[in-house]
Each structure stands twice: as structure tokens, then as C-alpha cells.
Amino acid sequence: MFKAKQIIFIAGSAGSIQTLTTVLASVPKDFECPIVIVVHRKSNIYSQLHKVLGQYCCLPVQEVEHGEKMKIGTIYLAPSNYHLMVSENGILELDYSEKEMFSRPSIDVSVEFFARAFRDKLTFIILSGANSDGAVGSKKVKKFGGHIIVQDPSDCVSATMPQAVIEANMNVDFIVEGKEIIKSINEILS
Amino acid sequence: MAVQIDHMDEFTKKDIAEFISFVNEVYGVDFSGYSYNSLTRRLARLLNLKGLDSLYALRFELTNGHIGSVELINEISVNVTEMFRDPEVFNYIQKDIFDYLKTFPQFKVWHAGCSSGEEVYGVAILLKEHGILDRSIQFGTDLNTDVLQAAKTGVFSGVDVKEYTKNYMSCGGQYEFSKYYSAAYGDVIMDKELSRNMIFSQHDLVKQSSFNEFQLIFCRNVVIYFDQDLKERVFRLLVDSLCPYGYLVLGSKESLIYCKVFEELELVNREHQVYRKKGIV
Numbered sequence: 434m435f436k437a438k439q440i441i442f443i444a445g446s447a448g449s450i451q452t453l454t455t456v457l458a459s460v461p462k463d464f465e466c467p468i469v470i471v472v473h474r475k476s477n478i479y480s481q482l483h484k485v486l487g488q489y490c491c492l493p494v495q496e497v498e499h500g501e502k503m504k505i506g507t508i509y510l511a512p513s514n515y516h517l518m519v520s521e522n523g524i525l526e527l528d529y530s531e532k533e534m535f536s537r538p539s540i541d542v543s544v545e546f547f548a549r550a551f552r553d554k555l556t557f558i559i560l561s562g563a564n565s566d567g568a569v570g571s572k573k574v575k576k577f578g579g580h581i582i583v584q585d586p587s588d589c590v591s592a593t594m595p596q597a598v599i600e601a602n603m604n605v606d607f608i609v610e611g612k613e614i615i616k617s618i619n620e621i622l623s
Numbered sequence: 624m625a626v627q628i629d630h631m632d633e634f635t636k637k638d639i640a641e642f643i644s645f646v647n648e649v650y651g652v653d654f655s656g657y658s659y660n661s662l663t664r665r666l667a668r669l670l671n672l673k674g675l676d677s678l679y680a681l682r683f684e685l686t687n688g689h690i691g692s693v694e695l696i697n698e699i700s701v702n703v704t705e706m707f708r709d710p711e712v713f714n715y716i717q718k719d720i721f722d723y724l725k726t727f728p729q730f731k732v733w734h735a736g737c738s739s740g741e742e743v744y745g746v747a748i749l750l751k752e753h754g755i756l757d758r759s760i761q762f763g764t765d766l767n768t769d770v771l772q773a774a775k776t777g778v779f780s781g782v783d784v785k786e787y788t789k790n791y792m793s794c795g796g797q798y799e800f801s802k803y804y805s806a807a808y809g810d811v812i813m814d815k816e817l818s819r820n821m822i823f824s825q826h827d828l829v830k831q832s833s834f835n836e837f838q839l840i841f842c843r844n845v846v847i848y849f850d851q852d853l854k855e856r857v858f859r860l861l862v863d864s865l866c867p868y869g870y871l872v873l874g875s876k877e878s879l880i881y882c883k884v885f886e887e888l889e890l891v892n893r894e895h896q897v898y899r900k901k902g903i904v
Binding site for chain 1: 658711
């Protein structure tokens with residue numbers, strides 16, 4: 434069983450990178466949780482997104498390699514053109530199957546695994562995006578007792594994605610502007 | 624189509640183990656070495672596709688013949704593939720591996736788990752551009768017979784052409800991708816010359832053994848579905864099928880450096896997951 438205070442799962446699509454860098458920049462060096470990032474990405478394009486994000490963050494940001502085990506204080510970025518899965522023991526796996534909602538990585542696919550594996554230890558954060566990938570998965574987060582932080586749709590470049598999560602759930606835990614997300618995370622952790 | 628993910632909450636390891644055992648006993652195909660997460664996902668998808676609500680119902684449909692065994696196996700295995708997937712890898716291969724291939728009057732390439740063959744045709748194009756297609760024999764093998772049939776025809780959906788054209792240019796293709804196919808009714812038909820030296824056949828990496836010796840083996844995004852034991856066995860099979868100094872190319876997010884068989888290889892390029900078999904010690 435993988436043990437951590439919380440597993441922080443951040444997802445987004447169009448317009449989310451800016452907010453992502455804001456959140457990562459506010460993560461302290463002694464942060465006690467692993468962070469997993471799943472954002473929609475173009476495939477077959479040589480991308481150094483993990484290096485770009487790494488410039489904003491004092492913790493290491495790396496692309497997931499199939500079979501690696503999550504570590505506290507490391508930030509994992511789902512590579513493009515794979516779905517990201519996880520087991521209860523914290524081992525990350527990749528899958529190259531059909532796209533879901535035209536996306537690979539798909540947020541719904543990942544959240545399904547993270548919610549089942551980590552239950553009330555999962556914090557799901559949804560950022561700006563132009564489709565509703567993540568809405569169905571977010572219901573699983575709630576079903577298994579996890580927390581949901583939504584970036585306020587009015588604060589987003591594309592409101593569709595966070596709005597869909599709000600509409601899919603009776604209660605989300607926080608709806609906040611991008612710069613307040615770290616406060617919400619800290620509230621959950623305390 | 625979104626996977627109806629509610630099924631996944633109901634599968635226990637025991638349910639899946641029982642189903643897989645049934646499939647092996649009755650149809651002789653062994654999925655027991657596949658990772659639990661992968662199987663969960665594939666089976667949930669299959670249930671959704673067939674409008675069934677349990678593994679028990681699926682088993683019933685198999686026993687009464689409404690779902691054929693070939694269809695079952697073809698749906699459980701993952702068949703997604705692209706031409707020049709991760710173009711930078713194919714760029715590297717042309718620069719670093721083709722020189723090695725050119726030292727042989729004849730060489731053999733194996734695409735293990737080739738699905739519908741896009742990767743095989745892509746490599747054929749690059750071999751042709753380097754003037755060594757004639758010296759090659761490319762073997763494409765897979766568990767799934769439907770996709771192998773498709774591979775033999777050399778016909779692909781026109782929907783992917785735009786993406787493949789981009790990939791072809793990114794990997795350093797020297798001409799125009801359109802040179803290699805003709806378009807008809809929304810499909811593309813690959814130039815027959817490319818497939819002259821191709822052999823597609825069924826091969827089960829789990830159960831069958833090595834069938835030849837190769838200078839270059841591709842096995843990209845195949846073993847990600849396998850658990851550690853099966854992975855080690857398959858890598859053993861692949862390395863046994865490599866001639867000394869032959870190359871093995873995996874998917875760019877896979878690795879075999881923690882596998883026993885790594886002792887017999889050198890990691891030639893970490894980013895592109897290219898390995899080379901050591902010479903006879």
C-alpha cells in the first residue's frame with residue numbers, strides 16, 4: 434500500500450498551463466505528497482513540457498516511465514500518447530489503447546484508477562479545458578471519498594472542463610481562482 | 624466511445640483470474656501474465672462494447688457461441704498502432720542503426736506485436752529511401768488474426784494520413800509521404816513494392832518461442848500490458864532472437880534496465896529506448 438498524506442492529481446487541457454505553473458511555483462520544498470499531472474497533449478511532437486514546468490517548481494518534474502513507483506515530493510507528468518494508470522502500491526503504468534473523448538492521455542481513464550487506488554487520500558484538481566474529459570471520473574473521486582478542487586470557471590481560459598465537473602457533482606470541496614489553489618490544498622492537508 | 628467505467632468497480636482480482644483461467648482452458652490463450660490494470664480496462668471495455676454487465680454474462684455469451692473466441696482474443700489484445708510513432712525515434716534509427724544494417728547483404732527485421740502493420744510499412748518506406756529495402760525481410764507478428772489480415776492488405780484509413788504525413792516529415796523522410804500510397808474511397812493503399820519483402824503471421828509471445836535470428840527487433844508498447852514475470856520471459860525471447868550486435872527498440876516510455884536480460888545488452892539510447900546485444904563473450 435502506498436502511503437502519503439494525500440495524492441494530488443491535477444488535470445487540465447486548453448489554457449491550463451499558466452495556472453499549472455502558478456500552482457507548481459507555490460509548492461514548498463518539503464511538500465509531503467506526490468503530485469501527478471495529466472494534461473491533454475499533442476502526440477508525436479517532441480515535447481519538453483516537463484522541463485518547462487520544472488523551471489517553475491523547486492521539486493523535480495519528470496515524465497512518467499512505465500512501471501515506476503511514485504515518491505513523495507516528486508511531480509509526475511503523464512507522457513503524451515499514453516493513458517496513465519496506477520495501482521494501490523503506487524506503481525504507475527502506461528497504456529496505449531484507444532483514445533477516450535479523442536484524448537490520450539484521458540483524464541477520465543486516469544482518475545478512475547487513482548480514485549479506486551487512493552480513495553479518501555486523493556485530491557483531484559481540475560483546471561481550464563475545452564471539453565468535459567474528467568467530469569465522469571470526478572464522480573468516482575467523490576464515490577470513494579476523495580476531494581475535488583475546481584478552478585473557478587470565470588478564472589479559466591476555457592470554462593467547459595471545470596464547469597462540467599461542477600455540474601457532475603452535488604458538492605465539490607472548493608471552487609477557487611488559480612492562485613488560491615495552493616491554499617485549498619493546504620486546507621485539505623491540515 | 625467512453626468506457627463505461629462502472630464495471631471496473633465490480634471486478635475483483637479473483638473474478639478476473641477466474642475468467643482468464645477459463646479462457647486459457649477453453650481457447651488455449653493465456654492472459655494470466657497481463658497486468659491487472661490492463662486486463663481490468665480491456666474487459667470493462669469489452670463488456671461495454673457488447674452491452675453486457677458482468678464477466679459471468681460474457682462467459683455465457685462465449686459458451687453459447689454468441690461471441691467467438693477469435694473475437695474475444697482480438698478485443699482483449701490492444702491493437703492501437705501508428706506510423707512513425709514518436710518520429711524522433713525513427714529519425715535516430717535512420718542515423719544510427721541503418722549504417723549497421725547496410726553492412727549486411729541481407730538482413731531481417733522483426734516487429735513483435737505489429738497489430739495492423741503501420742509500423743512495418745513505415746520502416747519499409749525508410750529502408751527504401753536508404754536503398755536497402757531489397758536486402759530486407761520484415762516479419763510482422765501479432766496474436767490478433769484480424770489485424771494481421773488488415774496488415775497484409777496494406778490498406779489503411781485515410782483519416783490518419785494527415786497525422787502520418789506530419790510524422791513522416793518529422794522523422795526526416797526525404798520525399799513526400801504521398802509518393803508511397805494511392806488514395807481510393809477514403810482509404811489509402813500502400814505501394815505494393817513496400818510489402819514485397821514483408822511476412823505477416825500469427826505469433827504468441829507468451830506461448831511460442833523464437834523462430835529466427837534478427838538484426839533489428841521492434842517491440843514497442845507491447846510489454847506494457849504484461850506483469851513483471853511475463854515481461855522478463857518475453858524480453859528473454861526477444862534477446863534470444865537477436866544476432867550479436869543486433870538492435871532492440873522499445874516504446875519510448877518503457878525500459879528493460881531492471882530486467883535480468885539487460886546483462887546481455889547495452890543501452891545505446893535512453894531517450895529512444897534503443898538497446899544493442901553484446902557480442903559473444
